[in-house]
Amino acid sequence: MILEIRGLTKFFQRLAAVNDLNFLVERGTIKALIGPNGAGKTTTFNMVTGLLTPSRGSVFFKGEELTRRPPHVRAKKGLSRTFQIVRPFAEMSVLENVMVGCDMRTGSGLFSAAFRLPRCLKDERKVRRKAMEELEFVGLAGRANEPATSLPMGEQRVMEIARALASDPEIVLFDEPAAGLNENETGQLAKNLLRIKERGITILLVEHDMRLVMRVSDEVVVINYGSLIAEGPPSEIRANPEVITAYLGK
Amino acid sequence: MESTHLSQAVQFIFAGLTSGSIYALVALGFNMIYNVTLVVNLAQGEFLMLGAMTMISLYSGFKLPLPVALVLSTLIVGCVGILFDRFAIRPLKKPSIMLLILLTLGGSTFLKGVALLIWGKDPYTAPTFTKLKSISFLGASFSPQMLWIIGTLVVVSFVLWFFFERTLLGKAMRACAENPRAASLMGVNVKTFVMISFFLGGALGAVGGMLMAPVSFMVYDEGTMMGLKGFASAVLGGIGSYPGAVVGGLVLGLLESLSTGYVSSIFKDILAFVVLLLILVIKPTGLMKRSDE
Amino acid sequence: MIRAVPYLLFALFIYLLPALLAGSYWIHVLVIIGTYVIAATGVDLVVGFAGQLSLCQAAFFALGAYASAILTTTYHVDPMLALIIGMIFTGLVAYGVGAPVLRLKGYYLAIATLGFGLIIQSCLVTFASYTGGPDGFRDIVPLRMAGYIFKTDEQYYYPIWTVAMLILLLTRNIARSKVGRAMLALRGDDVAASAMGVDIARYKIQAFVLSAMYASLAGGLYAHSNRFISPQMADLSRSVEMIIMAVLGGIRTVFGVLIGTTIMKSIPEVLESFLDYQMVVTGAILIVLLLYMPQGLIGVVRAAVARLRRGGER
Numbered sequence: 001m002i003l004e005i006r007g008l009t010k011f012f013q014r015l016a017a018v019n020d021l022n023f024l025v026e027r028g029t030i031k032a033l034i035g036p037n038g039a040g041k042t043t044t045f046n047m048v049t050g051l052l053t054p055s056r057g058s059v060f061f062k063g064e065e066l067t068r069r070p071p072h073v074r075a076k077k078g079l080s081r082t083f084q085i086v087r088p089f090a091e092m093s094v095l096e097n098v099m100v101g102c103d104m105r106t107g108s109g110l111f112s113a114a115f116r117l118p119r120c121l122k123d124e125r126k127v128r129r130k131a132m133e134e135l136e137f138v139g140l141a142g143r144a145n146e147p148a149t150s151l152p153m154g155e156q157r158v159m160e161i162a163r164a165l166a167s168d169p170e171i172v173l174f175d176e177p178a179a180g181l182n183e184n185e186t187g188q189l190a191k192n193l194l195r196i197k198e199r200g201i202t203i204l205l206v207e208h209d210m211r212l213v214m215r216v217s218d219e220v221v222v223i224n225y226g227s228l229i230a231e232g233p234p235s236e237i238r239a240n241p242e243v244i245t246a247y248l249g250k
Numbered sequence: 251m252e253s254t255h256l257s258q259a260v261q262f263i264f265a266g267l268t269s270g271s272i273y274a275l276v277a278l279g280f281n282m283i284y285n286v287t288l289v290v291n292l293a294q295g296e297f298l299m300l301g302a303m304t305m306i307s308l309y310s311g312f313k314l315p316l317p318v319a320l321v322l323s324t325l326i327v328g329c330v331g332i333l334f335d336r337f338a339i340r341p342l343k344k345p346s347i348m349l350l351i352l353l354t355l356g357g358s359t360f361l362k363g364v365a366l367l368i369w370g371k372d373p374y375t376a377p378t379f380t381k382l383k384s385i386s387f388l389g390a391s392f393s394p395q396m397l398w399i400i401g402t403l404v405v406v407s408f409v410l411w412f413f414f415e416r417t418l419l420g421k422a423m424r425a426c427a428e429n430p431r432a433a434s435l436m437g438v439n440v441k442t443f444v445m446i447s448f449f450l451g452g453a454l455g456a457v458g459g460m461l462m463a464p465v466s467f468m469v470y471d472e473g474t475m476m477g478l479k480g481f482a483s484a485v486l487g488g489i490g491s492y493p494g495a496v497v498g499g500l501v502l503g504l505l506e507s508l509s510t511g512y513v514s515s516i517f518k519d520i521l522a523f524v525v526l527l528l529i530l531v532i533k534p535t536g537l538m539k540r541s542d543e
Numbered sequence: 544m545i546r547a548v549p550y551l552l553f554a555l556f557i558y559l560l561p562a563l564l565a566g567s568y569w570i571h572v573l574v575i576i577g578t579y580v581i582a583a584t585g586v587d588l589v590v591g592f593a594g595q596l597s598l599c600q601a602a603f604f605a606l607g608a609y610a611s612a613i614l615t616t617t618y619h620v621d622p623m624l625a626l627i628i629g630m631i632f633t634g635l636v637a638y639g640v641g642a643p644v645l646r647l648k649g650y651y652l653a654i655a656t657l658g659f660g661l662i663i664q665s666c667l668v669t670f671a672s673y674t675g676g677p678d679g680f681r682d683i684v685p686l687r688m689a690g691y692i693f694k695t696d697e698q699y700y701y702p703i704w705t706v707a708m709l710i711l712l713l714t715r716n717i718a719r720s721k722v723g724r725a726m727l728a729l730r731g732d733d734v735a736a737s738a739m740g741v742d743i744a745r746y747k748i749q750a751f752v753l754s755a756m757y758a759s760l761a762g763g764l765y766a767h768s769n770r771f772i773s774p775q776m777a778d779l780s781r782s783v784e785m786i787i788m789a790v791l792g793g794i795r796t797v798f799g800v801l802i803g804t805t806i807m808k809s810i811p812e813v814l815e816s817f818l819d820y821q822m823v824v825t826g827a828i829l830i831v832l833l834l835y836m837p838q839g840l841i842g843v844v845r846a847a848v849a850r851l852r853r854g855g856e857r
Binding site: 076100108109 | 713714716717720721722723724725727728730731732734735736737738739740741742743749753795
């Protein structure tokens with residue numbers, strides 16, 4: 001198991017947004033986390049990536065507890081992510097944005113940068129090459145030198161995927177990657193998700209678009225009111241009466 | 251022996267409450283603007299200086315009766331507040347905290363510069379509001395101006411509390427800061443509210459300055475330090491909290507006068523900022539606010 | 544290589560300038576500009592790149608100046624060594640303050656650094672037996688290198704501008720590396736930066752400490768070349784002035800810092816009767832700059848060029 005969520009709980013002013021949530025993510029699979037609006041998906045997501053500290057429970061990554069470690073430490077351990085509302089780095093080109101994703105894999109620091117020591121120049125070349133590779137992988141190489149914020153929203157999302165992949169992560173968490181995409185772009189996204197899986201990278205997907213979830217996921221977790229209500233392969237989930245009730249409301 | 255100790259302590263405490271009340275008034279002005287616009291106005295101290303200087307000019311220069319000079323100065327500085335917003339803040343297209351801080355700092359420098367051109371570098375003072383010599387209490391003596399200062403703080407804080415907690419207009423103005431879009435959708439005129447808040451912020455600053463003028467000397471750059479200490483008080487009490495501003499100001503004033511009296515005057519000007527730094531690092535939400543989860 | 548041409552031309556220009564201005568008062572002004580370029584480059588790094596509004600850069604400048612003055616004049620330490628000790632000392636102070644304070648954001652960070660600056664200024668006034676108090680520190684030992692004593696502005700011009708250009712070069716290198724990217728990323732969006740593995744606390748501290756050391760170096764050089772310093776140089780208004788220097792020309796650009804600093808330090812010289820108007824003008828410049836040209840003069844020129852080109856294509 002690459003990721004283990006154990007008894008995860010988060011209170012906001014005594015209200016449990018997430019309540020005693022348990023699930024596992026198997027290495028090399030695509031797991032989707034779904035649920036109606038306000039079910040606690042984003043809260044869960046933020047606790048896994050380190051933006052929020054859980055009130056109770058723990059997050060294990062590759063058997064190591066990361067519950068209280070800051071986001072950048074999790075990133076270094078191989079846990080990367082994209083954002084629901086795109087968050088490109090302003091004043092930087094697309095390529096530089098992706099390079100930031102890769103930078104933590106190099107060792108040279110302030111001193112060698114200031115004097116442009118060979119170590120730094122070598123790292124720069126390596127990072128640039130890696131970033132270009134990832135841009136090619138997602139099909140955005142042609143835009144490499146444009147300012148990131150000048151890209152249309154759909155392409156900014158694609159850039160975020162490259163940025164997340166640039167650190168050679170073992171798991172990538174996608175926060176509603178299809179939100180705001182048209183049908184064509186969603187199709188492309190589904191292909192990309194499967195290609196990322198082919199590279200042996202595990203995916204945890206929080207998504208609204210049921211068709212996308214059913215198409216790419218190996219397993220689905222459904223939560224409602226902060227608690228798990230079903231878990232299993234897409235075909236099972238689709239037929240689960242409790243899930244249907246949760247979605248249709250009663 | 252006992253009684254001199256007591257009278258000394260009383261003297262220090264009253265001195266602390268006096269300067270603390272001024273800090274509190276500045277802090278109230280800060281919060282006034284912050285609560286409606288989310289702008290921390292680092293030129294608040296300059297409003298105070300302008301209030302004092304304008305009042306002195308109107309009273310001693312133009313020989314206007316004191317009440318008229320007081321009211322007129324309050325209105326004038328209130329209008330300076332409106333102009334400040336109109337020309338230094340509102341044109342900002344994409345507000346960011348960094349830009350706002352630098353803008354209000356620029357405004358502060360500009361107002362100081364204007365005051366330098368009008369009043370020069372000379373210190374000015376004003377007569378006390380009442381013609382009593384001095385008041386004795388438990389062996390300590392102090393200027394009657396102190397009663398004006400403390401009394402005004404009490405009245406101003408009550409009026410502010412009443413306005414923002416009990417009147418519809420006040421509540422609407424608060425909603426404006428919390429969610430400007432929702433407020434404007436509900437038919438609230440955000441621009442007018444921002445204008446009112448800058449007017450009141452300027453007026454409050456002026457009141458503090460005018461109260462202070464008879465008990466100290468006012469110079470064109472005197473406002474900066476007062477503004478920063480007032481800001482320290484606001485942070486001490488929790489930015490945005492009116493009771494916090496009063497408590498923060500009084501605590502700071504007392505700390506200053508007691509440390510000057512019993513330890514050393516070296517620390518007087520540093521103390522406020524040491525306290526400020528400690529509060530910021532340990533509990534940025536201030537003494538009076540519960541930190542949210 | 545071609546990209547280096549403007550920089551080389553600029554260096555050549557700087558080295559030839561004294562020959563053109565021989566004996567002129569402007570050499571003195573240029574020496575001052577050179578020292579402030581060093582400090583403003585630090586501001587550019589911490590404010591422009593890392594996005595941390597530090598309002599105590601003048602205090603670091605003063606710390607460097609006083610460290611150098613006290614060490615050399617009171618304790619007869621070699622000036623070069625004193626400059627280095629001053630930088631290390633200021634760097635340590637910046638680290639000590641920055642570690643807790645840089646966790647703060649926005650208003651709180653600005654106010655904390657502002658408060659720290661005031662504390663330093665007060666200390667300089669208070670500990671008069673070391674610092675000379677409010678009247679300042681007089682008759683500072685001049686700079687001395689391998690037996691050669693620097694006295695005139697002409698003699699200070701070359702070492703100070705060499706150091707200034709070196710600092711600009713090193714900072715440009717840092718800006719174009721992983722470190723610069725990390726700082727820009729955390730400035731733009733610290734949440735996203737952190738999620739992408741950027742240790743934001745570390746890069747904030749790096750920018751802050753480095754900028755403090757630049758300011759300290761500038762202060763030390765100023766102390767020796769000017770031979771008189773006062774607590775006034777730690778004032779908040781000077782920190783604000785340094786920020787204008789970094790922003791006026793064009794933030795995050797080498798030539799922007801040079802242009803901004805040159806303008807800010809030349810204005811009072813151009814109009815000598817300007818002294819009383821200095822505050823009004825400084826305040827007005829800051830307001831107009833931030834409201835109407837946040838990208839600085841270079842930004843205005845670039846936008847105009849872009850508009851012309853677009854017009855030409857049509």
